[in-house]
Amino acid sequence: MNKRAITIILILLALSVVLPIVGCYIGGNAKSITYEDITNFLLKGSSGDEFKDLIIKKCRIPPILGAVIVGLTLAGAGLMLQTLFRNLLASPYTTGITSGVLLIASLVIFLDNVSKLLDAITTDYITKILIAGWIGGIFAMIMLLIIAYRVQEANGVIIVALLLGYLLGGVRDYLIANAEDIQIHQYWEFVIGSLTRIRLDDMAPMTVCTIIFVIGVVYLLKPLNALLFGERYAKSFGLNIKKTRILILFFASFITGAIIPFVGSIAFIGLIAPYLARPLIKTSDHRYLMPTSMLLGAVLMVLCHIVSLKYFVPLNYIYGIERSASPLPIGAVLDILGGLLVIYLVYKGEKNIKID
16 A cells, blocks of 8 residues: 555645635635625525625636546546556647547637537537537547557557647648638637636536546556556556557547537646656556546646636736736646646656656
């Protein structure tokens, strides 16, 4: 039993519970809502004011819960892909899954005819983007599974998937080059990544998808440990490599395609959380590494969400005009803080982190 890993997992579990509660208190700028209102709402189910209850329920709680779900799922998917490909740079983004989501969503944003096709299902613009994202996720998942079935080596899968991502990105670039300014702005708002677009009604499907993903993760813990020593070693112990590869790619693609449409392109968490988890618990055993990575992902996402709400970009200084401050996109916060953490670890001597 790894006492160090268990202790860290318990600490991260406590933080993943405490930080969302703290985020409810400080994660907003409505001065009319006091700490007492938040306390009453959390303990009694109501602050005593219907308008305040509506703000807390629809504006503060969904992004906080969404941060936990996004961190848990994308960090878990990132770790699975890094183990499968034996590459610390593998993530839902580098495997082309995110590119598929963004491509179909961009078709709805840039092409009116495609958007009108979804009018039979819904006329709500945000819901159209969600549906388009799910379709893109399914498309990317099918393509990735076909590649995994046809290609023999894991490295070959990631190379072809990366090239597929560039291909889909090229189509998006063509659409952007021929789009109007307002469409480009809408696309940027979707791509940059934000938790504030999560609605209360979105929590149910996000939670269901997370439960399915966690069940798949538990089932794959032993195969993931076997893959630590390479596919040949795992095969010698009776592991069905092709089946395992397809299952890993299926669950990673499934959760990425299901979650990304709600929040946009928040890809870095799937790379940084597993990277930080390894030196933290000093073991590659997925029985400990997987929960550590997932909980660390949740903690990082909640922290970045709080930072993104409390600090603003002074646009009047940047553009030289009178303009109100704009909240920092959580994708930008995550990239900056995460990148600095990784650089610090490498500088301090953690550059020998590897998958084994």
